[in-house]
Every structure is written in C-alpha cells, then in structure tokens.
Amino acid sequence: MNGRNVWIVARKELRGINYEKTIVFAILLQLFVAMFSSFLMVGLTSMYDPSSVSQYARFRYSIAYAGNDSSLLDRLQDSDDFTVFEMDLSPALESLKERKLAAVIFVPATDPGGTDPVQVTLYTVQNDLQATVVGVKLKDVFLGFENDLRDARAQRITEQPVAVDFPPAARTEGFYEFVFGLLIPLLVFMPAIISASLIIDLITEEYQHETLETLVSTPITFAEMVWGKILACEILVPAQAGAWLVLLALNGIRIANPVPVLVLVTVASLILILLSALTALHYRERTAAQFIYSTALVVVILLVVAIPGNPLNLIVRASVGNAGMETWGAILLVSAVAALLGYVTHLYARRVGRLAQGGI
C-alpha cells in the first residue's frame, strides 16, 4: 500500500467536501444541537423551577389565605416570597380571577394530629406561567407545613429516615452537570457520527455513479482508495471536536484533560468509521448501507452506554478531572479494537479490489 496514493485520495475527498460546502451544514447542525440542548436545559429549569432564574426571584406575590388557622399561615407570613391576606373564600376567588392575587389557599378544619389527612386546596390561574412560579415557591412552605403535621403524628410513624443536614440551597443553580455530563460528550462525539455516515456516501457514490472503473484503471489500488476515504473522514473528527473544546473554553467552560478526551474520541470514531466502511463495501448501495448503519449505531450506542466505564463515561470523567490512568488503558483497548477492524477492512477491500480488476 502506498501512503502517497492514500493521501491523494483523501485530499480529493476533502476538496469535494469543501467544494460542496456540505461541511457547513454539518457544522451548522452541531451548533444547532448545542444551542438547542442548552435551550432545553435553561428552559426546563426555568419553567419547572422558575426560582432558579433570578428575574423571578425578587417578586413578592400576593396570596389569600381562607379557612381555618394553622401553622401554614405563620409559615406563609414568615416567607419573603409572599404577602398574605386573610380573606373569605368567595371574594378571594373573584380577586384571583381579576388577577389581583396570585393564588388562593383554603385550609379545612382537619385536626393536625388526627387520622385523616389535611386536604389543602390551592387555587391558581389556569395556563399561566405565573401559576407555575407561585406553585414552586409555595412548595417550600408546604413542605415545612408537612413536617409540622408529621411531627404531630410522629408516634404513628414506624420508621424514620436517617436525618441529614444540607447546606442552604444556592439561589441560582448552575448547569454544571448538564454541560459536563451531557453536552460535552454529545458535542465531542457528533463529528464521529457524522464522519461515519459520510464514509458510506463516499464509497457507495463510486459504485452508484459508476466511477469505479475509472478509478481502478489508475495506479491507485482499490484498498488505497478506501483508506484514502477513511483518512479524509477521520481527519475531520479531531478537527471538529478540537474546535468544540476551544469554543467551550472561550465560553469559560474549561475541560480538565483535553488531550485524552481528543485521543479517545479520535480512536473511538475510527471504529465507527471502519464499521460503516465495511457496511458500505458490502452493500454498495446507499439506502441499504445507511439504513443498516443507523440501526447498528443505535444498538452500539445503547450497548456502550450500558457498560460501566464506557468511552463516553470516560470522556465525562476526564473532562471533570475525575479520571486517572484508566483513561489511557481504555484508549489502548479501543485502539486494539480499531486495529483489528482496520485489518478486516483492509482484507475485505483488497478482496473487493481483486474482484473488480477481475472484470466485475
């Protein structure tokens, strides 16, 4: 096998990718996924836990308290989030409809220490973001009230959980776990998945556009051509993943060990690329190859994620700085698998090449 020939093919493919501007779509896609998943995260936390957005934190909501006295009333009056008015239920509900109140709470005359549960009714405005905000803020007060009631009924509880003291929760929660636990492995592995799909197109195109005969008649062997294409796809992976790490660093998200992360991604992506190259060589037709590749990809990802200490998990641990020498051990193991697959691909490509020269 001639290295120069491989490089010629790789350069030709990279030029083609550059000419068609397809890579622009790929990068746009990744950017979109990144922004989108961060949107989801920010959106989810602010919708489902609105107090995490500081904008909502400073409001003091007016609420009405109706019904019987309880320790809930004291707790509400002590809270910084609410102004409480003791009102009758009917005018309170009318005020709620007119949006002069954010919520109305009705407490029945149930005995706090009795056998019946205390059933509090909480009225809010339907389909309103504010109802969510108030509900989440009220949750803390209700939890306190629940503890009061539990204390009153303590002798009937057979097993108490181990008590643990937590530091007071921070006002705003960062997105540390999302960024390091999901976004980074996702971004870093996206180029690998894209490259693996690209190699199928590059190989099947030669078959379906019937350009193979021309290629085989040049001094470049079939195996060299396949390796050139694999090289072109492989180069794109660390380039894009590295760009992501730089972009994240510019945004103030620093990865603890960028080198093992990049090496691991590069080697693991080689496995994906080789697998899909084999699929493409076998089917020689895009629809079939892409279908098998995408289904197999789902299976592989599911299996990989289910194994403790998988490459994706190692990327997470390496990027937070909780990984030691086992990362390099995993890199060695993954490289061995990649080498084995590479050998199989080489044999298969040589066989296909011989058959092609034999006049097929």
Next chain:
Amino acid sequence: MGIFSDIFTIARWEVKKSFSAMGRNVLPLAIILFILLILATGFVARSGMHLQDGMYTLATDDRDLGDIFSADGRFTVYFADPATILSERGAFDLVIVNRTVLAPLTDRGRSAAKTLSRDYSQYVASVYNREPDLFAAYPLWIDLQYVQSELDFQATQGGQYISVRQRSAAPPVPSQPVVQVTPPSTAIPYTADELRKNLQQDVGKNDQLARYTNLFTQLPSYENFKTPSQLSPSLPFDSIIFVFVFIFPLYFTSQFFMMSVMNERIGRKGEILLSSPMHPLVIIAGKMLPYLAGMLVTSTVVILTAKASLLILLPLVPVILFFLASALLIGMLSRSFKELSFISIFFSTVATSYLFFPSIFANVHVVSLVSPLTLIILQLQGTGFSASDYLYSTSLFYLTSGVLLYIGVVNFNAERLFDLRPFIPRLREFVGSAMSRAHPYRSLFIANLLLIPFIFMLQMMALVVLFNLPMPLSLVLLIVAAAFVEELAKSVGVYSLFAAEFPTLPIRTLVLACAATAIGFLVGEKLFLVAMLSQITESVFGSILFLQQDLLLLWMPLLLHFTGVLIVTLSIRFGGRRWYFPGVIAATVVHSLYNLHFILGAMR
C-alpha cells in the same frame, strides 16, 4: 378513475423496485439488528445508563448514608473517619461528617450538593411510602384547582409579563360582584391504597431504570391531587420518550423515499418515467403512496402495541405529510450523496426539535400546542385534545407540506431533475417555476401569503436559539433576526420570479411587484396571527378586539413591508446580483429600527 389506477401502477413499481434492491441482502441483517436492538434495550434497562458515573466524589464517616448514596452511580463514595475526611476536605466534591453535608462553593460543589439532595428526598420518600399509616407519613395533600381568567388578553397579546404585585397592605377588593362559593369538601377522592401506589410509582419514575421500563404501564396518575413534594409540574418524561418511538420510523421511511427520488436522478434513470404521459402529480403520488402507507401502518402498530388510543394517528398525519414533502424536495435538490446526507440530517434535526421542544412544556403552557406532538402527549396522559386544539397545532404542518409538495410537483421535469448546478441557484429556480409568469402580481401575492407559516417556523427557531442570551441582548437580537427572516422571505418571491430580467425591469413593474408582495405578506401575517391568538386565549371577544384595533393601524406595517422589499429589489435592479445581500441587510436594519421604536414605545 384512470388517475387512481395510474397512481397504483407506479406505487406497485416503486414497491417492487425498492424490494428487489434492498430485500434480499438487507432484510436478514435488519432482522438481526432489530433483535439486537430489543436485547440492547433490555440490557440498558437492567444495567442502567452509565454516562455520568463517577462525576462526583463523596467522603463520609457513615456507612448507612454511604450505602444510600452509592446507589447513584454519579457518586464515588469513600469511607474514612471524620478527622481524616476533614483534613483532606479539598480532595472531595462533597463531605458528609456527623450527618452534615459540606460542599465547596464552586459550580461543581453546588451541582453535587443539588444532586445529593435530590437523591436524599428520593430516599426519604421511599422510606415514608412504606409506612402502614399512610396519612401519618403523608399528612398533607394539596388539591389543585384552576381558575379561568380572561382579563389579561391584551397583555399576553403584546407578549408582556403580567405580575401581581400589590404595593398596598390592604387585601384586594374585587371590582366585579362576588359569586358565593361553597368551601371545598374535606373528603378525599381516592383511597389510601390508590395514593400509596401513585407515590411509589412516582419514586420509581425518577429512577433511571424504571424510567424506561414503565413506558407501557398506565397506572392512574393524580394530576390535581398531590403531596407537597410532587407540587412542581410533572415533566411528561415517559411520554416524550414514547413520542420518539413514533418519530423514528417516520424519519427512516422518509429517508427511503428521499433516496428513491435521488435514485431516479442518478444516470437519468427517471427519464422513462418522465416520458410517460402521466402528470408529475400522479408520478409523485404513486411514488409516495407506499411510504405513506408504510408510515401509517408502522404508527398504527406502535399505537396498538402500546394499547393507546388510535386518535394519536390524527396528529401524526400532518407530520407524516410534512416529512414526505420535505423528503421529496431534498431528494430533488441534492447533487451528491454527501449533500443528501447532510441536508437530510440537518433537516430532520431541525424538524425533530421543532416538534419536540414545545411538547416538553405540555403540562405548563398552552404555547406547547404549536407542536402536534403535544397532542400525542396529552392523549397519552389521558387529557385528550379538542378539535380546535387539533386545528391550531396541525394547520402549520398541513399548509407547509402543501406548499412544499406543490413546489415539488411543478419542478418534477427533466430540466430540473438532471441539472447538476449548486444548491442555492437550483433552489431559486424551484421557487421561480412554482410561480406563474403570466400573472406575476397575483402569484407574488399568493406566494408571500403562503410563506408565512415557514417564516413563523423560522422565527420560533430563532426564539429558541436566542433564548439563552442575557436579556437586553437577546431581545435586540431577536428583533433583528425576525426582521432578517421576514425581509429575506419577502425578497425570495420577487427575486426568483424576475431573476433573469432584473437589470431591464421597468420601475413600474418593480413597484407593483413590491406592493403585491407587501400586501400578500401582510394579509398572511394577520390571518395567521388572528388564528393563533384566538386559539391561545380562547376568547372570541379578544380576537375581534385585536382585529379592529389593528385595522386602524394597518397602513403602518404595510408601508414597512413595502419599503423593505423595495429596498432589496432596487438594490438588485441597479447594483446587480451582488447587491442582493447588502439589500436584504439594509432592509433588515430599517425593519429592526421600526420594530425597536414600537417596542420601546410600548415599554414606556
């Protein structure tokens, strides 16, 4: 009847062709992969996801606590005596000594503490819900009641935030007459056993393992009757995953269709088909039919295996049509396999996220109804949806797929199909030939009217993306992005229609074309907004009010749209094609300034 038999003939060919190409080789492996997929899912369900294992380190002196928290793979737990732990505190993300949690004041420390406190409440819940006396362990139940309020229509229409902030210390006095209500009864609507089952299921839900396996079980969930810890709105997580089960087969099948269209173009294979006397619409319908049927059958099978209601098919139909129509165009437009892959991956990501993101808020806000998937989630949850909900969330998809199909049919000819020029000029030609040269103004009017749903989709996406940025910046960027999208969209029609003859175009024609564009755009925009807003507020009075108010002010936006498109066309007319983009930018600037002026005015 002839048309239908033609369609069926082509559909039969299509099935035969794709099966002979794929069937023999692919089917065995596909079956093996499918079995592997089921096995892999089972494996994941048993062993759990190990993506975030070992993210945090935790040191404790308490064996019991250590055992509780080491069940969460995210924590690597170390045991030591208190003195050692406290002297080595910096080496761990979290420390629990004497049953007190100590966390460093870093992002990571806070995040670890938050995760730990979630695990802890899970543990507490699992202890309490085993209690024999349930109402001693869970003495407080909250009955959620919702009140309709229609007063806030105008504020929501303006996109403003309404807050209830009262300065006075006196209780509010309602201005309307007070209707006497009887206090709610204290009788509990459920038995203790039902409630316990629900609580236990709720604990299981947050467990990664059960999250995936509980997909098909439908235990009753008590939407409005909760303990305090259940009070935050429930994330319809199971349903969301379930929705992916519906979308994946659609995505795959549309890939096959895309490829089948592309295959007709390779080596001019489709020439035989085109030379037949059949109308392109018949050919396309025939080619599409097997895939449409396949998608419907797959979805029905999924619904039946899940024992869900077949009503779910209704919101899926427009989604299927949209996928197929886009697949047709992508297959007709791409030059090479690479391009096909990238454009289709890009398209499906964008489309999936458009479908997906609003549905997450299914239990929080009505706006989530923009996506038909929300209807599926509502149906799965047992809430159901009304006919007007259906109209609201699917009309965009019906409209856009209709437009896309039309463009596909008009361009389904040899000249367009076997052309190998770059993507953008081809796209322009595709749009251009969808309009009538004989009636330029009428087609410009209609084209811009029909562009509105696409613009709305794009602007929603911009909102999604810019949402992340800090407040004043995100608002300004959103205005600019929205203006850019609108100006670009308006110019597409004029530019595609007159592409070749721009330098010689009479000014009078140009002005009239711009007027037709602006009117079409405005009418579409207003029709659309009225339809959307009257849905959101569910108030007839509201939409009438809105319409009247706007009719008085209608000339202002009309002038704005006209000016915008005129700037673009004039710059192409006198500057040539190179001035297209600068023209759009200039129009965007004007448009943004106008919007900024009005929004700032409204704020003041």
